[in-house]
Structures are given as C-alpha cells and as structure tokens.
Amino acid sequence: MNAPGFAVRDLTVVLGRGKRAARVVRGVSWSVEAGATLGVVGESGSGKSMTVLASAGLLPPPAAVTGSALLGGRDLLKLSRRELEGIRGRRLGFVFQDPMTSLNPLLTVERQITEGIEEHLGATRRAARDSARVLLETVGIPDPDRRLDAYPHQLSGGMRQRVMIAIALSCGPDVLIADEPTTALDVTTQAQILDLVRERQERTGMAVVWISHDLAVVGGLADDVVVMYGGQVVEQAPVETLHSAPAHPYTRGLLGARPVLGRRRDQLTAIPGTPPDPRALPSGCVFFDRCPVKGDPRCETQVPDLVEVGRRHFARTFCPEDQ
Amino acid sequence: MLRFSLARAGHAVVVLLGVTVVVFTLMHLVPGDPVRVALGTQYTPESYEALRSASGLDRPLISQYFHYVGSAFTGDLGVSFRTGEPVTLVLLERLPATLSLAFAAMVIAVVTAFPLGVYAATHQGRISDTIVRVVSQFGVSVPDFWLGILFILLFSSTLGWLPPSGYVPLTEDPVGWLSRVIMPATAVGLVSGAIITRFVRSAVLESLGSEHARTARAKGLRRRIVRSRHVVRNAMVPIITVIGVQAAILMGGVIVIEVVFAWPGLGRLTFDAVSARDYPVVQGAVLLVATLFLLVSMAVDLLYARIDPRISIR
Incomplete structure (x- = not known):
C-alpha cells in the first residue's frame, strides 16, 4: 500500500471525557487505491464524516483519535501539526457538504483558491491567480475572470460547490475527500458535480472517498462501498454486490427505504427507531434495537465481527443469509 | 457611500429630535425650580419673576420647546441659568x-x-x-x-x-x-x-x-x-x-x-x-x-x- 491511495486502519474517535465520552467511531478500516472511488454510506451520526475529519486532524481538540490513517506510506495521525498542514490541501483535497457555510464569506473567490496554491506550491500571487482562473474553467464556471473577484454570496449554490471543488483540486491532490458534497444541491446540479468529479478523476488518477447518506448517489460513482452504522463498518462490498446481495439487515433496510420511480410510496420500508446514542452503546450488535431479523441468540449480547461473506464482501452480522 | 451617509444623517436628525422631546419633558417634570436655585440667597418675589420671564420659563411648555429646537438648529443651545454663558460654548470647552x-x-x-x-x-x-x-x-x-x-x-x-x-x-x-x-x-x-x-x-x-x-x-x-x-x-x-x-x-x-x-x-x-x-x-x-x-x-x-x-x- 505504498501507492498514493488512502487507508484508515482501526480508527477510533472518542469525543469528550469521562461519563460524557462518546465513542463516535469504533475501529473503522477501509482503503481506496489511486484512481478508485470508495463510497462511504450511513445516516447522520453514523461516524462517516468523523472518520475522515479525524484522519486529517480536522476535529476540534477534545477528540481522542487512535488507529492510523495512511497516505503514501505515512501515518497522518503520527505527523506533527506542521507536517499535517503540508499534506492537507496539498495531497488531501476536501469538499464539504454545505457550500453556503464552507466558504469564507469575507474573501473573494480568488483569494480562497489562491491561498492554498501560494502556501503549498510557492506560487506568486499573479501565478496563483492564473491557476485559479484555469481551475474555475476546469470546474465549469463560465466567465472565470469575473467570478474570481466575486464573493461567495454572489454565486449560486452549485457555483459555490464548484468553487469548493476548485479549491480541493488546486494543488493536484492524490486523494479527494468529498463529504456529502451534493446533499445541499438540487438534483441537476448534483449530477453535474458527480460528472465533474468523475471526469477529473479519470484525468488525474486521484483516489476519491465519497461520503453520502444516499446509496443511489454512491451507487453511480463508487467502485466499493462501505456502510457505516453506529460508528462501525457494518458492511463492505463492491457496489454491484452490495446492490444485488446485501448481507447486513441495515443495508437491506437502506436499499428498501430508497424510492424507485414507478414503485408506489407505500411499498417503501422505513427502518423504525433511531440510531444508538454513542455515549450509551448496546452491549450486543449495534443495530439490534432496530433489526427486523434478530436471527441469532448472540445478537443481543455479543458484538458480531466483520466477517467475509463473499468475494471481497464483508458484513458485521451473525445472520448474513436471513432475508 | 455618500447616499448611505446622507440617509444615515437624515435618520440621525430624527433620532435627535426624539432626544430633545424626551430630555425637554423629563427636565420639566423633575421637581425643583431652577430659578430659585439660581437666585439662591438673593431671592425676592420680584427678582424671581424677572428672571423667570427673562429665561422664557413663564411661557407655555410647547412654545418653549419649539423655541429651543429652532435655535438648536442654528447652534444656539441657550444660556446657562447658573453662569449666564452660552451652553454651546460651555459644551465645547x-x-x-x-x-x-x-x-x-x-x-x-x-x-x-x-x-x-x-x-x-x-x-x-x-x-x-x-x-x-x-x-x-x-x-x-x-x-x-x-x-x-x-x-x-x-x-x-x-x-x-x-x-x-x-x-x-x-x-x-x-x-x-x-x-x-x-x-x-x-x-x-x-x-x-x-x-x-x-x-x-x-x-x-x-x-x-x-x-x-x-x-x-x-x-x-x-x-x-x-x-x-x-x-x-x-x-x-x-x-x-x-x-x-x-x-x-x-x-x-x-x-x-x-x-x-x-x-x-x-x-x-x-x-x-x-x-x-x-x-x-x-x-x-x-x-x-x-x-x-x-x-x-x-x-x-x-x-x-x-x-x-x-x-x-x-
């Protein structure tokens, strides 16, 4: 794994201390190779964003992070703050969910793109502006010269997310981490952003980690998919396998809760209940309370391991066959 | 920028007018007679009446107010009861x-x-x-x-x-x-x-x-x-x-x-x-x-x- 891919190994994140400690990520491992796309799926609070933020040292201080995050053979969690600053933005590009709040409202588009280029590539202000103009063109923003001088509030949501992507791509990263980048956008814009990222990936061969709560978005984009629930990986498989033969009851629930054109709404199956509180996790399977199967006496008392249930297919369940 | 400043200045004038109303009424509602205070030991009914009419305090409140605001616009804030100096000068000092x-x-x-x-x-x-x-x-x-x-x-x-x-x-x-x-x-x-x-x-x-x-x-x-x-x-x-x-x-x-x-x-x-x-x-x-x-x-x-x-x- 010395190729410029990205992997997290046994990553655990604990927020807060003592009785209020919340174990929001528990022993998560996954990897993505250069040129490939990993989809990370889960509902809010499943720990999917926490995993990538923690791996890049982007969580605020009271977070305790253990495990490792490997990029090009180096463990990001062992780097000093300065070393990490040299990797973020340079080799790891980030796109966040809400382009309304993720851009600085007080700085021009130009400044927000060029500051990273100046920092990492040592470019002059003028050279950085030229790169920024090219980047805006690349991400499909018309009239880039005028947009460079614009402030975020003068742009539409889709435009802003394109600017975010331009920032993330500005230093030619090895890995692009996209944390729900299309959730705040309308559907047509969403499709454009997906195309844009795919196209850039084909051209540069960067690895992409695409985080989403929407299996459909990830399905059209990813090679492999990781499903997270309650801070753990509950299933991991190539995207076709996951759709054709989901093994974990939670994944099956997610697939059933997805609306399909032509199917009546009352045929949608919701997953009853709410995700577990990370401050008071159950002793058994983390999905036990909401599980429609509960097909094994160990479910309530024992945490199932992530076991291989097929070719490159892993699931954290005692009863992968029960439908 | 200029329009903003002008609009704000217009707004400020309205606020200041409001301030004059409040201060004017408050001061006249508060108990205590400035003429008596000003005269101190030299009080006689005659000197009291003379000073009162000289200061305009014998006129109706509303007319006193308009007189005050009118002169205030020209920078004349009246004369101190105590010292007889123009208020504008006292303030600037x-x-x-x-x-x-x-x-x-x-x-x-x-x-x-x-x-x-x-x-x-x-x-x-x-x-x-x-x-x-x-x-x-x-x-x-x-x-x-x-x-x-x-x-x-x-x-x-x-x-x-x-x-x-x-x-x-x-x-x-x-x-x-x-x-x-x-x-x-x-x-x-x-x-x-x-x-x-x-x-x-x-x-x-x-x-x-x-x-x-x-x-x-x-x-x-x-x-x-x-x-x-x-x-x-x-x-x-x-x-x-x-x-x-x-x-x-x-x-x-x-x-x-x-x-x-x-x-x-x-x-x-x-x-x-x-x-x-x-x-x-x-x-x-x-x-x-x-x-x-x-x-x-x-x-x-x-x-x-x-x-x-x-x-x-x-």
Whole structure:
C-alpha cells in the first residue's frame, strides 16, 4: 500500500471525557487505491464524516483519535501539526457538504483558491491567480475572470460547490475527500458535480472517498462501498454486490427505504427507531434495537465481527443469509 | 457611500429630535425650580419673576420647546441659568477633556482586551482561558470609580508617582496630560476592556468552530494564517459592535470617574448641571452625547461594510 491511495486502519474517535465520552467511531478500516472511488454510506451520526475529519486532524481538540490513517506510506495521525498542514490541501483535497457555510464569506473567490496554491506550491500571487482562473474553467464556471473577484454570496449554490471543488483540486491532490458534497444541491446540479468529479478523476488518477447518506448517489460513482452504522463498518462490498446481495439487515433496510420511480410510496420500508446514542452503546450488535431479523441468540449480547461473506464482501452480522 | 451617509444623517436628525422631546419633558417634570436655585440667597418675589420671564420659563411648555429646537438648529443651545454663558460654548470647552479621556481609555481597553480575548478563545478550556475568564468577570463587576480610588490611594497618596487629579489639555502639555489621564483612563479602560474581552473571546470561539474555518484548515494553511485571515477577521463584526458601544458610552462622559478625578469633562458638567437644575446645560449635554453616539454608530456601520462584503452601503 505504498501507492498514493488512502487507508484508515482501526480508527477510533472518542469525543469528550469521562461519563460524557462518546465513542463516535469504533475501529473503522477501509482503503481506496489511486484512481478508485470508495463510497462511504450511513445516516447522520453514523461516524462517516468523523472518520475522515479525524484522519486529517480536522476535529476540534477534545477528540481522542487512535488507529492510523495512511497516505503514501505515512501515518497522518503520527505527523506533527506542521507536517499535517503540508499534506492537507496539498495531497488531501476536501469538499464539504454545505457550500453556503464552507466558504469564507469575507474573501473573494480568488483569494480562497489562491491561498492554498501560494502556501503549498510557492506560487506568486499573479501565478496563483492564473491557476485559479484555469481551475474555475476546469470546474465549469463560465466567465472565470469575473467570478474570481466575486464573493461567495454572489454565486449560486452549485457555483459555490464548484468553487469548493476548485479549491480541493488546486494543488493536484492524490486523494479527494468529498463529504456529502451534493446533499445541499438540487438534483441537476448534483449530477453535474458527480460528472465533474468523475471526469477529473479519470484525468488525474486521484483516489476519491465519497461520503453520502444516499446509496443511489454512491451507487453511480463508487467502485466499493462501505456502510457505516453506529460508528462501525457494518458492511463492505463492491457496489454491484452490495446492490444485488446485501448481507447486513441495515443495508437491506437502506436499499428498501430508497424510492424507485414507478414503485408506489407505500411499498417503501422505513427502518423504525433511531440510531444508538454513542455515549450509551448496546452491549450486543449495534443495530439490534432496530433489526427486523434478530436471527441469532448472540445478537443481543455479543458484538458480531466483520466477517467475509463473499468475494471481497464483508458484513458485521451473525445472520448474513436471513432475508 | 455618500447616499448611505446622507440617509444615515437624515435618520440621525430624527433620532435627535426624539432626544430633545424626551430630555425637554423629563427636565420639566423633575421637581425643583431652577430659578430659585439660581437666585439662591438673593431671592425676592420680584427678582424671581424677572428672571423667570427673562429665561422664557413663564411661557407655555410647547412654545418653549419649539423655541429651543429652532435655535438648536442654528447652534444656539441657550444660556446657562447658573453662569449666564452660552451652553454651546460651555459644551465645547468641556468636550476635549472628555474626548481625550475616552480616547485614552479606549486605547487601554482595546489593547488589553483584544489579545486576551483571542488568546482565551484559542486556548479554550485550558487554565489560561479560565484565568482570563475569571479576571474579566471580575473586571465587569467592579465599578470603575472604585478602581480609580484605589489607584489614587496607591499611586498618588502612597507612592506619590502621579498627580491625584486635575486636567491639562493635551495640546498644551502632553506629558502633564498623560500623567493625569493615565489613572482615570486605566480605571475606565479596564472595565470596558473586561466587557470587550468577553465579547472577543466568544466571537472568536464561534468563528473558530465555523465551517469556513474548517475549510481553511483543510486547505493546509498554517495555523497563524487560519487564525488571522479566517478566524479573527470573521469575528470582527460583533467585536466592532461592542467596541463601538463602549466608545460611545465613554464619550458620553464617565460621570463618577470625572467627579473622582476632578476631570472637567461632559460627565462632570452634566453632574453639576443636574444638581443645579440648569436645564439648558443638561439638555445641551444630552443632545451632544446623543450626537456623539450617533456618529460612533455611523462609523461602526461604515466599518461593517468595509469588513463584510455582504453588507452593502449603496
């Protein structure tokens, strides 16, 4: 794994201390190779964003992070703050969910793109502006010269997310981490952003980690998919396998809760209940309370391991066959 | 910019008219007869009536009011009942003392509050943050005149380093001015500074936790740049607001501090004028303070627009 891919190994994140400690990520491992796309799926609070933020040292201080995050053979969690600053933005590009709040409202588009280029590539202000103009063109923003001088509030949501992507791509990263980048956008814009990222990936061969709560978005984009629930990986498989033969009851629930054109709404199956509180996790399977199967006496008392249930297919369940 | 300033000026005139109504009615509702106070021991029924009609106080209130506002527009704020001097002159004479004290106090307040607040926010939860919070809470709760008295006891009475009170204009004797302004300015400035510190801390904390600050960190910018360009800068709008309010309060004259330090400013003047029921002076002083207040808030609005491009001042 010395190729410029990205992997997290046994990553655990604990927020807060003592009785209020919340174990929001528990022993998560996954990897993505250069040129490939990993989809990370889960509902809010499943720990999917926490995993990538923690791996890049982007969580605020009271977070305790253990495990490792490997990029090009180096463990990001062992780097000093300065070393990490040299990797973020340079080799790891980030796109966040809400382009309304993720851009600085007080700085021009130009400044927000060029500051990273100046920092990492040592470019002059003028050279950085030229790169920024090219980047805006690349991400499909018309009239880039005028947009460079614009402030975020003068742009539409889709435009802003394109600017975010331009920032993330500005230093030619090895890995692009996209944390729900299309959730705040309308559907047509969403499709454009997906195309844009795919196209850039084909051209540069960067690895992409695409985080989403929407299996459909990830399905059209990813090679492999990781499903997270309650801070753990509950299933991991190539995207076709996951759709054709989901093994974990939670994944099956997610697939059933997805609306399909032509199917009546009352045929949608919701997953009853709410995700577990990370401050008071159950002793058994983390999905036990909401599980429609509960097909094994160990479910309530024992945490199932992530076991291989097929070719490159892993699931954290005692009863992968029960439908 | 020009249109904005004109619109704000028009707005200010309306506010000032409102201020005149309130002050005028209040002063006339308050018990106490200025003519009697002015005459003192020379009171006779005849001199009383003469002074009353000379001051226009025998006319109906409404006509007194319109007469007052009409002359105020030409810069004539009437004549002091006590001294017979034009109020406008009296106010202008006192203004430099108050402004120079307010300026010195603001410098002390901002110079202490800004770094402390930023430091506390960036060290949230550590002992240093707790110390800043406790000390600033103490500063908020302490009356400035009490601090002032402590300073006099320590630096003038005991150590003899500084003159205990008095005023020398800055333009005449800068060193003398400084040696006299430093105690009242510090007393007032530390209290204002404590308030500002707390605002700076919470504004910077909020900005530190914002998503765009996370983006800045994700870009791999150095911490110093993240803080200066993305965190503190974005926290400036609420910080400027509270600095503006504090500055306006100080310009209004810090009454008790001016009395304690025998500082011949607007606060002292207002205090004396109220005691003497010197209506014209009180009205003039309040009007002047309101004007200063409006000027400061206008300056604050202009600053907002310079910092935040979303606020347009067309």
